[in-house]
Amino acid sequence: MTIEHWLVLIYLLGCIGIGVLASRKVLVSRDEYWVAGRRVGTLVNAMAIMAALTSGGSIIGVMGLAYGRGIPYTLALFAGAVLGFPLASILVARALRNFGRFTITDFLVFRFPHKIIRFAVPLIIVVSFTAYIVAQMKAAGITASVLLGIPYDTAVSIATIVFILYVSIGGMVAITWTDVIQGILMLSVILGTASVMMARLGSPIKIISQATICAPGLGEVVNQPFGSYLGSFVIWVTAISIIPHVIMRVLSAKDVKSARFSLNLAMLIYSAMIIAAVLIIVPVGKMNFPRLEDADTVFLMVMESEFSPLVRGFAVAAVLAAVMSTTDALLLACSSAISHDLLGGIIEKKLEKKVARGITIAVPWVIGLLAMSFAFSPPALITEFYSAAIGMLSAALFVPTIAGLWWKKANTTGGIASFLVGLGVYLFVQFAPGTAPLSAILFALPASFLAMWLFSKFGRPNTADMMETVFGLHHP
């Protein structure tokens, strides 16, 4: 075994160890398992939020996307995610933290009490998050196969087993601890690599100027239909306010102020990392490897050509950290969609504690192994793939959530209609021939808004209790 193999092994065993330690606390309390007892500190939460958002897509995928589709297109997508956080801190953080339950489904079921919302919302979450998990596994697989020489399928299997293990037994506590370590690792590797490139080649301005002479497409806006640029931006701006694994971080914060501060601090750190990756590392990759078959391997090729085995070992650990820090959060959110949202009534009331705990542990295994089976035939350009999946979630949930929180006239009929219309239009446009990639959201969101406004005119108006409760979420 080489140094890189040892480093990765130590890292993976460390994650499992944290899961075991956390399990002693979390397996006896729902609050501890799903939201770490709602007492995660501000800085810790900021690092964990940053790590949860920084997926394999943010490390491997962002550079692959910039390499393959140009830097402006990539920035449009990631700027959307960054902007989504300050917006979420204003639009949803206070109210949902005051709401005090565990998931976004909890809020939507409270606000629009109907079986369609109760069952369809968790199902949509499971489908879109499984796609997100599959994309992350590809990142883990190609990293291990390029840098460690481990076959892709083996690498995917090992990474999957490790993160399922510590998520299933350690819950949100294990995820928080591992996310902080993973966040530090990712930040160090990306900013460290960028710093070394700058020391060798000059300022980012000099690097990007040189790279765009060799490959003008890198800096141009013409590579994709403009609907794709705007669509990818809008997907992520709107998704952050409803995406379950971020919402669970908000619910884990010790109070509202902490939640809001964490969200924005996380994004400042995240922005620094993305900007360093696309403005420094990608141009270097483009100059040195102008004709890569798989664009998603550009970061790995740069690491292999420029750094020693020890540094490469840290890079592999960092990519695995990026994959696992997001996938663990996705897996927990997915599990909560099934164990808490869909089956919660049965598990809590009708089953013995031991059986209930067994189901809570088993669900991540089922989802994780299912995603792994899909990951053996991975998608091209992982970031575009999972963005499309998250777009579906955004199309279905953004309008009901925001209108549910801010518009007094939003009622159950309007909520159901906006959910179904948003979802239906998104899927129709997404799979229609000739649609620009990631542009379906541009049709789905206006349709969802219209449905909310129109159908809220019908159906029963909200009760005074409901109105007062929602007011209380903004002003406790």
Next chain:
Amino acid sequence: MRHREGRVSNFYPMKRGDLLYILFLIVFTIITFLPWTRGIYIFGMALFGWLLVILMVGSPGIVLIRFLAERD
């Protein structure tokens, strides 16, 4: 929040500062996505890209500055 005497708003109240911030972001985003930003190049990258970089750093930065100012 009342718009006119006797009329109650259909929206739950939002802090003025937050509302202005959201409006500023919307306007900045619209300007960024206008066609004119695509044809101007600075150091090899379209102005569109550079404006997005400003947005990525500025949007959380402004909220953090406001947050710290409120705390003080």
